[in-house]
Amino acid sequence: MTDAAAVLAALDTVRDPELDESVTALGFVASCTVSSDGVADVRLRLPTYFCAPNFAYLMVADAYDAVSGVPGVSRTDVVLEDHFASDVINRGVAARSGFLQSFDGYAAGELDELRADFLRKATLAATDRVCRPLLRAGRTPEKLAMLRLGDIPESADRERLRSRRRELGLPAGDESPLLVDPVTGDAVDVPAMPRHLARARLTGVSVEANSGVCRGMLRQRYATAGVGECEEDR
Amino acid sequence: MYEKDGEKYFVVDSHMHYWDASPANWVTGQEQFAKGWIECFHAYQSLGPPETHWTIEHFQKYSDKDLMKDVFEDGYVDVAIFQPTYLKQWYNEGFNTTERNGALAEENPGRFIVNTRFDPRDGDEGIKQLERDVKRWGAIGLKLYTAEWKGDSRGWTLKDPEAYRYLEAAQNLGIKNVHVHKGPTIWPLDKDAFDVSDVDHAATDFPDLNFIVEHVGLPRIEDFCFMATQEPNVYAGLSVVIGGLMFARPKFFAKVMGELLFWVGEDKMTFGSDYGIWEPKWQVEGFVDWDYPSDEFSDYPRVNTATKKKILGLNAAKLYNIDVPAELQLPADDGKPAAKDDAVLVEDGAKV
Numbered sequence: 107m108t109d110a111a112a113v114l115a116a117l118d119t120v121r122d123p124e125l126d127e128s129v130t131a132l133g134f135v136a137s138c139t140v141s142s143d144g145v146a147d148v149r150l151r152l153p154t155y156f157c158a159p160n161f162a163y164l165m166v167a168d169a170y171d172a173v174s175g176v177p178g179v180s181r182t183d184v185v186l187e188d189h190f191a192s193d194v195i196n197r198g199v200a201a202r203s204g205f206l207q208s209f210d211g212y213a214a215g216e217l218d219e220l221r222a223d224f225l226r227k228a229t230l231a232a233t234d235r236v237c238r239p240l241l242r243a244g245r246t247p248e249k250l251a252m253l254r255l256g257d258i259p260e261s262a263d264r265e266r267l268r269s270r271r272r273e274l275g276l277p278a279g280d281e282s283p284l285l286v287d288p289v290t291g292d293a294v295d296v297p298a299m300p301r302h303l304a305r306a307r308l309t310g311v312s313v314e315a316n317s318g319v320c321r322g323m324l325r326q327r328y329a330t331a332g333v334g335e336c337e338e339d340r
Numbered sequence: 341m342y343e344k345d346g347e348k349y350f351v352v353d354s355h356m357h358y359w360d361a362s363p364a365n366w367v368t369g370q371e372q373f374a375k376g377w378i379e380c381f382h383a384y385q386s387l388g389p390p391e392t393h394w395t396i397e398h399f400q401k402y403s404d405k406d407l408m409k410d411v412f413e414d415g416y417v418d419v420a421i422f423q424p425t426y427l428k429q430w431y432n433e434g435f436n437t438t439e440r441n442g443a444l445a446e447e448n449p450g451r452f453i454v455n456t457r458f459d460p461r462d463g464d465e466g467i468k469q470l471e472r473d474v475k476r477w478g479a480i481g482l483k484l485y486t487a488e489w490k491g492d493s494r495g496w497t498l499k500d501p502e503a504y505r506y507l508e509a510a511q512n513l514g515i516k517n518v519h520v521h522k523g524p525t526i527w528p529l530d531k532d533a534f535d536v537s538d539v540d541h542a543a544t545d546f547p548d549l550n551f552i553v554e555h556v557g558l559p560r561i562e563d564f565c566f567m568a569t570q571e572p573n574v575y576a577g578l579s580v581v582i583g584g585l586m587f588a589r590p591k592f593f594a595k596v597m598g599e600l601l602f603w604v605g606e607d608k609m610t611f612g613s614d615y616g617i618w619e620p621k622w623q624v625e626g627f628v629d630w631d632y633p634s635d636e637f638s639d640y641p642r643v644n645t646a647t648k649k650k651i652l653g654l655n656a657a658k659l660y661n662i663d664v665p666a667e668l669q670l671p672a673d674d675g676k677p678a679a680k681d682d683a684v685l686v687e688d689g690a691k692v
Contacts, residue, residue: 124559155376155379155380156376156377156380190372190373227562230562305562305566308561308562308565308599309562311561311592311598312559312560312561312562312596312599314592314595315558315559315585315589315592315593315595315596316558318585318588318592319387319558319559319584319585319589322584322589323383323387326386327383
């Protein structure tokens, strides 16, 4: 017997690629139900009518894949509501036709590279989260250059960094350097360290500010919280 | 002019609009987009203080009297710079055209600077139109939307050969300042409409033009900042940054300002209210009162009265050659940038 909680847990693994947070925490899940014969029905919503359709497409497609993989789900319907490209995206994802075909004539490629770009940004932002407390505690950039991922005490931030690196195919084991270039995976050396850390901090700020604007817009658009939404952020 | 605690601030609103998005101006068959666009703008207004929110009807079409009161009488603005947004595929007469702005400017001499625009996909006729607009309105500035959809084109970049031809023509016509919209947009589809790398190329190849990146590339502030550190003629347009974050997300606002001061510097940041999205009054008052909220921000360059005077008006006055009364200028010994000495990493930042 599959329940809505299992489907919601699956949706928890779906992230807004730009904000690097789950669609549930962001309040993007308008509703989520499962019928007695296993048909999952998920409704998604976004902060504005004109949110970028490429990111919208990725989220709807990822939600479809995640929910379809839940044991006991016999059919999955994911519907994006209130968006200027809702029809195209919903039809495209349901037919598994890919972004390029869905937006025939308006798109020149699939979205893999875009996704990778944003994973690199997410990696940098996660690097900042892990390193900022260390710097505050008095560790020098030179010290950070010598650390391995496994030297950092276990925390949600460390695991986030590890998981983003793994998704990109970058070194992610305990023995790998704490700080790596998000494109090449090479260790960051001491001379490059101040710039790398400044860049990580800036990227983190950018993602946070963007997320702040999106949450503000969503709250204006919808009076009620989303299913599984992180209420303290509302 | 805004006065607080004995300090006087010359205010240039370097990014504002006079639009008509009322249903009477919606193109038949395109109503959902015309309506969706203005409702999206209206939602942004909700990020400002509640007492400054308008009804959707007022927001769709405000009068010339509303604008003059909100911007100049109540809003402390000395000079306002009109930035056009055409969107003629959705709005019969356009959303916010050079003509509409220019007419209001002519009724109120000395108050406005009228910027115009081009679209390099308009061919030879577009260059002729640019020449007519520049001459008619005395424009020395442009507003460009690289992500605008047109026919089967999904946008353009400043690197395109046609864009270079237009930029050369604009420069020959006396254009000095190019405001580039890099921020929330429509129809980006697979293209990354926020990509600022084209500004990098154009700024290098047109060193005598100034490029003001409006909305600082939000949500890609990091890409904008890396680029801006390398180009002496690139500026950060703060429209949306102050309006969208200062009230709604003060902590993020402080961080974004800190980063911009760190990477771009206080001499290259310009205030823009983005009116009618937000009124300038609360933005000017709030920004003059603003400082970092806690020690958590001690890595960032400090802000002082001179910083705020530059950002609120003096930087834009320099770009547009606006006369600033002597009493509103900075004292000779107060004008050096605050950034270098105060920021731990700023030397490294500058070399990126």
